[in-house]
Amino acid sequence: MHSELIVLSHLRWGWVWQRPQQLVSRLNKAPGRKTWFVEEPLTPPDVEVTQNRLGIAEADGLTRVFLEIPEQGRHVGFFDEVMPDYVEQLPALIGPPSGDRVVWIYTPLVLEAALALEPTTLVYDVMDDLAAFRNAAPELLVRQRQALKRADVVFAGGRSLHRSVVKQGREDAHLVPSGVSVGHYAATARKADPGRDRPVAGYVGVLDERIDFALVAGLAERLPEWEIRMVGPICKIEESDLPQAPNIAYLGQQAYEDLPGHMAQFDVALMPFALNEATKSISPTKTLEYLASALPVVSTRVPDVVADFPGVVDLQDDADGFAAACQDLLGRAGEKPSPELRRLLKRHDWNRIAELMDQQVFGRERSTPERATAEATA
Numbered sequence: 413m414h415s416e417l418i419v420l421s422h423l424r425w426g427w428v429w430q431r432p433q434q435l436v437s438r439l440n441k442a443p444g445r446k447t448w449f450v451e452e453p454l455t456p457p458d459v460e461v462t463q464n465r466l467g468i469a470e471a472d473g474l475t476r477v478f479l480e481i482p483e484q485g486r487h488v489g490f491f492d493e494v495m496p497d498y499v500e501q502l503p504a505l506i507g508p509p510s511g512d513r514v515v516w517i518y519t520p521l522v523l524e525a526a527l528a529l530e531p532t533t534l535v536y537d538v539m540d541d542l543a544a545f546r547n548a549a550p551e552l553l554v555r556q557r558q559a560l561k562r563a564d565v566v567f568a569g570g571r572s573l574h575r576s577v578v579k580q581g582r583e584d585a586h587l588v589p590s591g592v593s594v595g596h597y598a599a600t601a602r603k604a605d606p607g608r609d610r611p612v613a614g615y616v617g618v619l620d621e622r623i624d625f626a627l628v629a630g631l632a633e634r635l636p637e638w639e640i641r642m643v644g645p646i647c648k649i650e651e652s653d654l655p656q657a658p659n660i661a662y663l664g665q666q667a668y669e670d671l672p673g674h675m676a677q678f679d680v681a682l683m684p685f686a687l688n689e690a691t692k693s694i695s696p697t698k699t700l701e702y703l704a705s706a707l708p709v710v711s712t713r714v715p716d717v718v719a720d721f722p723g724v725v726d727l728q729d730d731a732d733g734f735a736a737a738c739q740d741l742l743g744r745a746g747e748k749p750s751p752e753l754r755r756l757l758k759r760h761d762w763n764r765i766a767e768l769m770d771q772q773v774f775g776r777e778r779s780t781p782e783r784a785t786a787e788a789t790a
Contacts, residue, residue, distance in 0.1 A: 415444060415445045415511060415514065416448075416514065417447045418447075418506065419448065419449050420518065420525060420526055422519040423518065425451065428644065432539070433668075434593070436474070438767075440474050448474065448475050449476050451478040452478065453480070453481045453489070454481070455483045459480075461480050463482075464494065464497045465501070466502070479494055479497055481494065491549060495524055502528065512774065514533045514774065515529050515531035517563075523558055523559045536559050538567065538568045538585075539590070540573075556580070560577060560580050560582050566582045566586065568586070568588065569695055571715075573695065574587040586772065588769060589765075590700075590760075591764070592704050593761070593762050598705070613679065613682050613710075614643060614675070614681060615628075615683070616643045616644060616681075616701070617696075619645065619647065619649065619654065620646075620648045620649055621649060621688070622686060623686060624685060624686035625653060626655075626731075627734065629731075630732075632660045633731070634732065634734075638659060639660075639661060640659055641677070678745065680707065680708050681698075681702035681707040681709045682709075682734070683698065683699065683710065683725075685711065685712045687712060696714065696716075696717065700757065703757065704757055707745050710737040711726070
């Protein structure tokens, strides 16, 4: 059966591998399905662009689409200045629907372009409270309400996000937390580095305003005999915002396939999140990735982590607590997971989650919101 999936995402396909890439790479495998992945504008290197135009590129069995624009000297996202180009050019590029057309959005800023594609089903997968992020577009709150009202299917990627969506009138929203590719992380056994002479406490993920960098600096100061290893790209902050110390190492963005190897070098995994507007609704995917890598995890008290991982993640409030927890947990990496942890990881396998969402959206096995939520969180 022919079907189309058109995803409009604020995250590029080739950036940090997160919820959109995990789900879309699996949804795209359905027989007879054509998938388009529409991204924010970019300025192509070594090519002069004089007017805004759509570009395409094939990647991993799907078609990436992005608006090519002249160099702006600043980030241009899905803002009002470029949306008319998407609204006009996307339908011309993709053509009219010829069957089941699912348009799946990750930011409410693309709602007008999504509707211009004449979806048979409009899906809004709420993975972040984007309005709470630094430099968020002021129109996000209004567009969020509009997108929630117009969407045929709404998913929420965590408990706090789900409560927020329900409060905004979508009582039928499905709670579908993010998952983990268990085999991807479990396949790399813990490595002994003969050149390493000290323990490593590590973080993998985006370095932005959600990280408590004062806590990271304090941890490095309290554990001078440890290395604090930060793996991930810098986003929406300046490099000068990063604390510097002899025992803090920044490794930058790494390929998704290389992450298990980096985690295999950790003795303790860190989630040093600041408790602010940008983190009150997050449900960090890295929690499951750390656990699948057989790592002990220390985290600040992010609400969804507290609710979802009681007794599994070591919760601490400050640098003193993190330092003490790291010392207590040293030697625990690589331990065989408990039966409870194995069941937890199995419930949150990305393959299972993608299958449930596919059934709900494409109608292979229609279910009630209550059933879908129960299946995804059971």
